[in-house]
Amino acid sequence: MSPMNGSGDLSSEMEVDAFRHLFPLRFHERHLLESIRPDGRPLGRARDTTLALGAVASADGSALAKIGCTTMLAAIKMEVMTPTVESPDEGCIAVEFHMPPICSPIVRPGRPAEVAPVVSKQLSDTILRQVVVTFSGMIDLKDLSLVSGKAAWMAYLDIYCLDADGALFDTALLSAVAAFCHLKFPMVSLNDDGRLVVVSGESKGGKSGKEAVNKEQRKLNLISIPFSLTCTLHKNYILADPTAEEESIMETLVTVVLDSSLRLVSFYKPGGPVLAFTSAVM
Amino acid sequence: MEVDRADGRTRNQLRSLACTRGTLNRAHGSATWSQGETKVFAAVFGPKAGMKKNENPEKACIEVIWKPKTGQIGKPEKEYEMILKTTLQSICLLTVNPNTTTSIIVQVVNDDGALLPCAINAACAALVDAGIPLKHLAVAICCCLADGGYVILDPCKLEEQRTKAFAYLVFPNSLASVRRKGLLQVEVEPVEHGIITSVTRGVMPVEDYLRCLERGRAVSAKLSEFLRRSMQLQAPSESPTAVFETHS
Numbered sequence: 416m417s418p419m420n421g422s423g424d425l426s427s428e429m430e431v432d433a434f435r436h437l438f439p440l441r442f443h444e445r446h447l448l449e450s451i452r453p454d455g456r457p458l459g460r461a462r463d464t465t466l467a468l469g470a471v472a473s474a475d476g477s478a479l480a481k482i483g484c485t486t487m488l489a490a491i492k493m494e495v496m497t498p499t500v501e502s503p504d505e506g507c508i509a510v511e512f513h514m515p516p517i518c519s520p521i522v523r524p525g526r527p528a529e530v531a532p533v534v535s536k537q538l539s540d541t542i543l544r545q546v547v548v549t550f551s552g553m554i555d556l557k558d559l560s561l562v563s564g565k566a567a568w569m570a571y572l573d574i575y576c577l578d579a580d581g582a583l584f585d586t587a588l589l590s591a592v593a594a595f596c597h598l599k600f601p602m603v604s605l606n607d608d609g610r611l612v613v614v615s616g617e618s619k620g621g622k623s624g625k626e627a628v629n630k631e632q633r634k635l636n637l638i639s640i641p642f643s644l645t646c647t648l649h650k651n652y653i654l655a656d657p658t659a660e661e662e663s664i665m666e667t668l669v670t671v672v673l674d675s676s677l678r679l680v681s682f683y684k685p686g687g688p689v690l691a692f693t694s695a696v697m
Numbered sequence: 698m699e700v701d702r703a704d705g706r707t708r709n710q711l712r713s714l715a716c717t718r719g720t721l722n723r724a725h726g727s728a729t730w731s732q733g734e735t736k737v738f739a740a741v742f743g744p745k746a747g748m749k750k751n752e753n754p755e756k757a758c759i760e761v762i763w764k765p766k767t768g769q770i771g772k773p774e775k776e777y778e779m780i781l782k783t784t785l786q787s788i789c790l791l792t793v794n795p796n797t798t799t800s801i802i803v804q805v806v807n808d809d810g811a812l813l814p815c816a817i818n819a820a821c822a823a824l825v826d827a828g829i830p831l832k833h834l835a836v837a838i839c840c841c842l843a844d845g846g847y848v849i850l851d852p853c854k855l856e857e858q859r860t861k862a863f864a865y866l867v868f869p870n871s872l873a874s875v876r877r878k879g880l881l882q883v884e885v886e887p888v889e890h891g892i893i894t895s896v897t898r899g900v901m902p903v904e905d906y907l908r909c910l911e912r913g914r915a916v917s918a919k920l921s922e923f924l925r926r927s928m929q930l931q932a933p934s935e936s937p938t939a940v941f942e943t944h945s
Contacts, residue, residue, distance in 0.1 A: 521751060532775040540898060639900075666787065674900060682864070682906060684895045 461656035468597040476598030480590035484580035489590035498567040506559020506567040510539040519579040581658040643672040711851045716927045718826040726827020730819035734809035739823035743799030756791035766805045790830040810854040811839035834870040836920040840909040862899025866913040870921035
């Protein structure tokens with residue numbers, strides 16, 4: 416992309432940078448005319464994704480997900496609790512999404528990001544999705560039950576955004592799903608009071624050979640794994656996986672979440688009008 | 698058409714709609730919108746001078762405050778605020794009054810299903826009442842997927858809780874009565890075929906979602922008709938009220 420009158424290498428670079436900051440929309444549109452984006456990706460390509468399981472050693476399940484520069488760390492801690500009376504054989508999952516100030520210059524300690532509670536709610540909707548008649552969510556809460564009516568697992572899922580560079584929901588969902596895949600239930604056994612306590616490592620001996628209650632189940636079973644993709648729509652162009660810069664100048668954002676059987680979990684679009692069918696099929 | 702809904706409606710029948718504008722006399726614009734038992738108040742204050750930080754001063758800014766019927770403000774309210782804000786930003790002409798803030802306060806009076814569409818409709822009517830310049834109006838509808846795989850419109854709370862999946866859809870209002878007859882549509886799809894906002898909950902196959910879109914779009918024409926009629930009722934001494942009963 417040649418800027419206006421570049422004379423000499425250094426001055427032409429300054430021109431491009433200045434143009435990018437002063438007229439961001441025109442800068443991106445000139446790229447779109449050539450069907451390319453400032454970082455060299457074609458319009459439909461997502462950024463490189465990496466996933467690392469077991470990033471937090473002290474947690475029962477954890478994952479670090481990176482899509483381009485956006486980084487999210489998810490960790491799950493399990494605790495034993497008594498289930499509610501209405502659903503005595505179901506466990507519970509609490510999802511929390513945090514955006515600490517490290518992630519972006521617009522987030523400050525006293526001023527939380529506007530988008531944080533929204534992403535948090537979207538995540539908990541996608542992961543939990545309680546349905547009475549037919550269960551079609553990611554996790555069956557009955558899997559989290561230990562002793563029906565007396566004890567069940569409570570999973571605390573915390574997701575920390577370490578770097579916010581666009582496509583926050585995608586990365587957060589990826590890290591949450593990976594953390595659940597990596598999750599191993601801790602061993603528990605009944606102690607003398609009749610309560611379940613978590614034991615570390617193999618418990619032999621102890622008090623007259625109390626057996627671990629859940630020896631058979633070590634990993635959580637995921638029914639269907641959701642995947643999501645965020646795109647921005649600008650005039651006639653659909654850009655997949657926008658960076659923070661692209662998100663801030665293009666008004667319309669669409670997030671599509673599909674599960675492993677290619678059913679639509681969520682089609683989230685707050686924003687301006689769009690041509691329906693061509694974009695929806697994508 | 699099986700009539701197997703709890704209140705005897707058919708699949709495509711909406712609950713009775715009522716819209717009243719000008720209910721609050723201190724607010725610059727206000728409206729009440731009710732769909733069946735769900736009722737929402739919206740009030741508009743603005744444009745006021747000044748903007749929030751980090752907002753573009755060349756455009757007007759919209760601020761939404763969502764007040765639930767009971768309880769503290771939590772994450773669901775913040776999500777509703779964000780959805781409302783982005784939806785209304787796309788229908789307002791933001792460049793007419795730059796560097797100003799318009800506040801829209803939404804108060805939930807009763808929640809009996811399809812709360813977000815009701816709130817969007819109320820906010821839209823309140824914006825018209827306040828005289829904020831708009832590109833076009835927004836009509837919102839809730840479509841949910843019943844057990845048999847067919848789409849039912851405007852569910853009540855019980856139906857919403859029991860359904861596998863539902864979608865809140867917002868369309869621009871149709872221009873059918875305003876556009877001249879015989880105007881050819883060139884390749885571009887008409888504006889009313891666009892979707893302003895779509896929020897779905899629950900898992901559904903893609904074809905069912907597309908069916909929800911079709912149904913929603915068909916009903917949005919009726920809703921825009923109702924909206925247009927209620928806007929046209931001019932009674933200087935009393936607040937304009939309109940009630941609408943749909944039959945399939």
